[in-house]
Amino acid sequence: MKFKFNYFPFTPRREQDRFLSDARTAINNGEILIAQAPTGLGKTSASLAPAVEYALHNRKKVFFATSKNSQHKMAIKTLRLIKEKFNLDLKVISLVGKQHLCPLITKKVRNFNAFCDVRRDSCKYHNNHKNQTNRAIKEIFDTPLQAEDVKQICMEYGACAHEVLTSIVKYADVVVCDYNHIFQPSIRELVLKGMELKDIILIVDEAHNLPQRARDLLSDRINANVIKGAIEEAKVLEYDRLEGTLTNILLFLRELVTDLDEDDEKYVDKEAFIQEIERITTQKLDDFIEMLHDVGIDVLNLGREFSYIERMAEFLNRWESSNGQFCRYIRDLELCCISLDPGILTQDVFSKVYSGILMSATLTPVHMYTELLGLPERTIEKEYRSPFPRENQFIVVTPDVTTRYVKRSDEMYQKYTDKIVGVVNVTRGNSAVFFPSYEFMNRVFEGLNGQVKKRILMEQPSMTKEEKEDLLNEINGDNSVLLLGVMGGSLSEGIDLSGNLLHSVIIVGIPLIPPNLEVKSLVDYYENKFNRGWDYGYYYPAMNKILQSAGRCIRSESDKAAIILMDERITWDKYRRCLPVGFYGLRLVDPSGSIDKFFEHHFG
Structure with a gap:
């Protein structure tokens, strides 16, 4: 059945209309669309709208899987808008980890499933949930709710939120969930309870994370x-x-x-x-x-x-x-x-779902993810350009610095300190610096402290969700903060820094993983399977961490920011070819003077 409905809640922007059209075509034809689409394109609404359009009128169910809490909340918010704007009978549920829904837990339990199984018979919420399910379901289905709201409703009725939600998946039109709910076989079996993958339209957000998450589930x-x-x-x-x-x-x-x-x-x-x-x-x-x-x-x-x-x-x-x-x-x-092979979990899922959309701002190159995930022949690969004016961002590579281990010295650390200070002090607004490791960050911090004209906030290893939110709240409303983080860490992706909170982002070095036994095995395995061992197992993963970190600053068409890549290796062919179209034509420039002109032009 072709599309007869339009549930997109906005006027499509440039490039967003292409993504929306391609998503509709892929869903209508039962295809898999894997799309690299820049930050700010509006991927969430442009994927959910056509999926809902088709699912409601063709007896399909939409699963929106994401690894990030912020994207989970955005999906629920978007679905609420679609339901209200078009007055739809749209039933949505928000699935998160079982432990996060339990009212008896005040701190993280390392093996919650075993903990729950032992206490199930004496749990007042479990024993009560069947009597209270209908009352809770009515409120849950009334409007798309965040997971914490569902938890609160079920607590008020004395019901187990996890059991209520898993019991009504079959009645929902859209399920917003974590990767585990669809890609971990035992959890998927519990969630689907007899439903078949062929009746599911699967949307995978932040899909660049899926290969590693799938490998982690198996490891x-x-x-x-x-x-x-x-x-x-x-x-x-x-x-x-x-x-x-x-x-x-x-x-x-x-x-x-x-x-x-x-x-x-x-x-x-x-x-x-x-x-x-x-x-x-x-x-x-x-x-x-x-x-x-x-x-x-x-x-x-x-x-x-x-x-x-x-x-x-x-x-x-x-x-x-x-x-x-x-x-x-x-x-x-x-x-x-x-x-070593994420396809062990993902290949079977994508071969069986009715249709799918995998999307991220950093699927570079797209075909690598097609191969790693074992996507079927019906897969369509697409790349989209940024809808934002190119003049709103200033991207350069700084010469004479590198984080190569053989080049590290007191002199090199001092060079980095001087160049970071130069950029931060001419930036008219907040700045962020992302490093290849905590060790490197701490070493440079010693030199930065006292020299920059901004208040320094630092990421710490293994930050809790609450600690990360507290740190980000400190940035809001402030215009003189220097945020220090690590590429691949808590602050380099999955956080919302909208409203042009960052006016400059500095990328220090290339976060290449030391070639340990795991990396060597990965390179060998990908070389034997794809003939792209070093690219797939070493270079591209590092460069995608750079792209994720760089994407923290330009979040909307009105944002303006400078991105400074501080490692001369970025211009080497084996690294430059790992960057998307928007990064072509990079120049080796000492940044502070050029950036001052950029800010003078845009901010006066």
Whole structure:
């Protein structure tokens, strides 16, 4: 059935109308559209509107999957606008992690599913949810709600929000969810409950994150502290034999690293490891894993929120069930089982959904993501230009500086400090600097402190959602802040800095990952499968982190900002070719004087 309805809630802008048309065509033809579309194009509304148009009149269901809380909220806001503007009977639900919906949790629980399973029979919300479901559903379906609003409604009715939501997925027209809900097989089975992928229009937002997220879902790692925790649990339960067995497994782990220096690593053979575990335990690995699961329940029944023994069972199960597309290694008493192929999870999903849209501002090159994710032949690849005036942004590369390890010195750190100070102090408004690592950021910070004319705010490793929001709130309403962050960190993507909050963004270096065993395995695997090992496994991922960080400043057609790439390697061919069309023609320029003219022109 072709489109007879138009539920797009705005007047399409330049380039946005192309995206909207391509999305409608792809959905109508049952195709997969993978689109690189710049920040500010309006991808959320331009993908949701045609998906809703088709789904409501063709018995399809829309799943909007995103890895970022800010995009989750934007999708709900957009759907509310569509429903109200066109007076639609549109049923929308917002699915987030099970733990985030639980009113009994005040802090993060490391293995919430096991925690919940043990307490299910005594949970007042679980036992009450069937009696209160209908009353809660009416409010949930009345208007598209954010997850925290759904949680509050269910609390008021004494119902389990997670059970209410998963029970009504089949009645919803649109489900806004996390990647896990559609790409993690066991969670997908729980969510769909008999529904088929062929009836789903799948939209994947921030799709550049999907390959790594899929690999993470398949990967696992365990360290000596987990085994020590398991030994302590066995001691508390007075399971003496298990305590001895776990102690011997810890000794085996230590033997594996006796020939390694600190921070060194080595491959671990899958079958040889299994054989040694079976020798230590005197039983088949499957039987040992089953026993660990049972004991893990005993630990949780003691009232603990987490079981190290259960955690060991999960890791050993992953180790045994993983196939050849994995890198297995040990480093610093941490044993790792890392997936190399995201397509193991994604290929089957995209081959079965009715239609799909994958979109991001940093899908460079688009065909790489098509290959990595195993997208089917019905996939259409598209790239869109920025709808914003080119004169509103000033992009240059700074000469004479690089973060190459062999070039790092006190002199080089000082050069970076001087050049950053020069740019920040002529920027008329807030600035942000993104570094390749926390170590590099801290080193340069020592020189910046006291020299810049702005208040410095710094990203910290493993920031909580609340800490990140507090930091961003400090920027709002201030016009003299210098934000320091790390490429690939909490602040380089997935945050909303709208309203031209940043007038300059400085990118320090290229965030290349040290070529460790995981990277080498990834490069080798992609070379064998795609003949593009170093590109797909090394260069493009680093350059896409640069693009994500650079995208923090230009968020609308009225925003104006300078982007300074501080590493001369950016102009080298192997790096420059990784950049999209908007970055072509880069010049090596000492930036401070040129930027002063840019700000004089735009801000007077």
